Amino acid sequence: MDILVCVKRVPDTSENEIEVNSSGSDIERDDLVYSVNEWDNYAVEEAIQIRDKVGGSVTVVTVGDDESEEVLRREMAMGADQGVLLSDDAFEGSDGKGLATILKAEIEKGKYDLIMTGAQADGGAAQVGGMLAAMLDLPYASLVNLIDVVDDTKIKVGREIEGGNQEMNEVDLPCVLSIQTGINEPRYVGIRGIRKVASVEIPVHGAADLGLDASAVGEAAAKVKRQDYFVPDMGEGAxxxxxxxxxxxxxxxxxxxxxxxxx
Known part of the structure; x- marks a missing residue:
């Protein structure tokens, strides 16, 4: 089974004091420590476990700048077979739909049985997985916390639903899944694994490589724009x-x- 996992480089909240900048347009990003998005890390671990059981390959892909390559190498050190960096100045400022558009173009260059994302990333919108599935016209399940491969054409997935209940579904392949934390225990990545993939070449694809019109992505094409960041006032008694x-x-x-x- 050939699996693609979408990952993202985000500020590590366990290592940083997150503060809003003076203009209220973003958080202060100077000197932040970055890491792979937690939800994405669970998705990569699950992909590796599935590959180890049924065979195939795991590809990790991210949209970002040159520094985003570090999260691809980390996930390759974890066990992913290859990584792809989607990087172009035209991608800067993309909203959820723009990111899904970029990822869709890369996915259509290959042939994947299963596409996975984290349930959400640092923006908290939890939109990209669903948008990606809609654009690819593939079945989609969110908040997945159990995957069981039935055969080459179907999988069973468990989902968290309201009230702490569990829902089971059978889904046709290929499909898109957004993975919830707790589905597994991501493995430790040691220095030896990181050194092993340090010199592996990671392809970089820009808008032209993906056949994308630069005007279809990026800040100019974004339908959702951030208006303000602020720290809520403490309520009475807080x-x-x-x-x-x-x-x-x-x-x-x-x-x-x-x-x-x-x-």
Whole structure:
């Protein structure tokens, strides 16, 4: 089974203090530590496990600048067979539809049985997987937390639905799935694995390579534009806990005990 997983380079919230910039147009990005999007990492792990069971290959693809190559190499060190970087100045400022348009053009250059994305990325819109499926005219399932390969033409997927319930569906291949965290336990990526793929050539495809009109993607084509970033005002009675993780946990437990939430 040939699987393509869409991944994204995002700020690592565990390593950064996220602050809004002075204009309110974005977060402060100077000196941020970046990593692969958490949901995407689960999708890559699941793809690797499926390939190891039934054979085939795993390709990881990302839309971004030259620095986005690092997340492709990380996922290749994890076990993906190859990576593809989609990079062009024309892609800058693309909204969800623009990103799906770019990914669609790359996907149509190959032949994949299964296309996977994370359930959402740093924008939080959770749109690209569904848009991609619609553009490719393929079956789609979101919030997938279980995959069972039936045969070369079908898979069974489990989905999280409202109320903590589980839904099972049989889906025809090829299809698009958005993967939820918790579907597996992503494997550790060691220095040896990173060194192994450090010199592997990663192809870079721009708008011309993908047969895309630059006016169809990027900021000029975006139908959704960010208006403002802001930190919400604290509501009445809200309290922000400060200190190390351990100190915050201790303070939270004491507060819960004081308010009768923990005995």
């Amino acid at each position: 309290e922000m806990l400060e200190g190390s993780t351990e100190e915050i946990i201790e303070k939270l437990i004491e507060l819960l005990k004081a308010k009768g939430g923990v005995k």
